[in-house]
Amino acid sequence: MSLEGKKILVGVTGGIAAYKIASFVRLLKKQGAEVRCMMTPASSDFITPLTLSTLSESPVGIEFYNSKTGEWTNHVEWALWADVMIFAPVTANSLAKMAHGFSDNFLLATYLSAKCPVFIAPAMDLDMYQHQTTKDNLLKLESFGYTIIPAESGFLASGLEGQGRMAEPEVLVQYLQDHFYADNRFSGKLFLITAGPTYEAIDPVRFIGNHSSGKMGFAFAEAIAALGGEVILVTGPSNLQVMHKQIHLLRVTSAREMLNAVQENWSKVDVGIFASAVADYRPAVVENQKIKKTEDQLQIVLEKNPDILSWASSNRSAVVDQKVVGFALETQNGIEYAKGKLEKKKLDAIVLNEMGEPGVGFGTDTNSVKLLFKNNKMCSFELQSKKELAFALLNELMNNLYE
Template sequence: MLKGKKVVLGVSGGIAAYKACALTSKLVQAGADVTVIMTSSATEFVTPLTFQALSRNPVYTDTFDEKIPEQISHIDVADWADLIILAPATANLIGKVANGIADDMLTTTLLASEAPVYVAPAMNVHMYAHPAVQNNLKKLETYGYRFIEPGEGYLACGYVGKGRLEEPETIVSVLEQQESLSLPLKGKKVLVTAGPTRERVDPVRFFTNFSTGKMGYAFAQKARELGANVILVSGPVTIDPPSGIKVIQTESAQEMYEAVMKELDNVDVVIKTAAVADYRPAVFHDQKMKKKEGPLSIEMERTKDILGEIGKVKTDQFVVGFAAETNEPIHYGKQKLAKKNADAIVVNNVAEAGAGFGADTNVVTYLNKHGLEWSLPLQSKEDVAHKILIQVSDELKDGQK
């Protein structure tokens, strides 16, 4: 999958730079066209001539060394690259890139490029665990950078632990796997709703349900990994949102409805996993209700049917609803599919083992308006989300709207 790919290999100044030589050779053997950029510190460990011999291309070490007068080197290389791999990526390089510092050929090229960037860190185990380094890695993740985690083992400093640059063969394998995955949702805008809603009775009480948001958050993460621009409209949950996406926090069904309808015209796909309350108290009490003798009755009124309202006004959006049932899920799922004017419904029996609220797994059946009935056995919610999004992208590609 790397054959013909234009790869920029950024080598920074760590002892693991010697492994970058083998990585260059492996990339060339895989059919990639490799251009190496070295920091000045990297040249203290390995000479540019070594990489030139292995890559059969000029090696860049100086921003001001313009090899072709008609071109600005860091812009030309940035535009040329199909992908960039930083190996080894030292704590210094990670920190500079995370904070937008561009003071050499490698960092200026990184800022100027729109190519996917893979980061393969390598450093002392304590350096890697330092909060500053971890915060910089998280920041790079929000920029869309991808990571090839360091391995564990004996380090040059004498420590044994996590921080060793992954082996060249493994790095090439990861790149090939990633490049073999197309980004079927690239350029698409995906709106995901997740979690429960809370319908307040008074300042201290509310009605809600057992939804944790895990399924919706898995969809948001996988949609982003498949290339989509993602908007996550979330009810109150206790899990952290995926990085690199727009998150809109809501509480009540009305707030979620307003947030969804505001974004609807600007999205291509809607994945509505949120467990939205069907009813809310008809009256909100400004003061805490005092308990009294005997039973309590609270009048309830209907909330907005978000999926139904989307079905009424949608134009070209592909809309996927969810139906959590406790009996006859297929029967009620098909009814919901038609009634809500959705393109697909994902149904499950939440009473089934491994498929209820709060679980890390799910068992679902995907129903679409063309008659497809596709059952997915017990698996992680991340895998369920990935497979359904691939199915949605296939239906979009085939014009099944």
């Protein structure tokens, strides 16, 4: 999807992630966009105005008055020029100023004069990102109608690891493409998605679980919301967050809690996508106190957890033409096992995730899968980001489930 002729105003604030903006501007120009950049004075410590001016082929706005040329830079004109404004990275400081109407530099004054859609991509250390004031500021900005591009998880400049990294330039471009080529194909449809692991308690401090991060399920939810759909996202333990107002997040811990959440919402759902990695078994007895290490061996009796996917498929609404999509994570004989699960549980489709290849499986930002339908059709998807994969899978699913 080209951005040919689109006027994009890029606002850069003073965070280390500003170094990524050079790549972002290059991608925009490659798409044919007209680009202007504006910077806070502090951001020039991380990337030079000359770099952005050269790449954007346009002067960079930093100060209201250029003492060298004697020219006044009109922030209102800059705001009126733009088809869209995108601020990346946005530090906690600039985020707070934007949420509360501060205007102590050229960038903020231009932001306050915006007549066009505004996109905000925060970037900061993980504790700052999780601080309640930051969350409140993000919600406030979202209430203005602005689009928040959530920070991603990964290694941070502080040396810590967690959520706070600015979304990659390719993701920022995707948000802009989605805006200019809005596809509301899921408008009026309600999806239920399960994501993440379940934790099954052994005692008050220990549990049985797995390494699922929930990233694929969350990517589905964001993609559906971007395409106009409404989502009930039931997730097991995960540090991921959602920003889109059409995603209703329900957090659970165990398989039984996840089943209860599914049962409470299932009758009104059009499509169920069951991407969670539910623990197959749970301890038959949960100890009230921490089990002490007194013996060389410890035996724990396990019993089966409820099969959430089978329950949903067997309890389809008589009113709504519900579609059920499952997931299969396999380490061997993947296609054989996926076909068996597809048939046994009477699914409409199943996504096969085969672990073993680099970049595939739990906790990664990328994935490569196969999609199998009950009519024996199969599609393969090469390694790509889970966000891109979610859009590709949804396109194939809806084209086949409602043909």
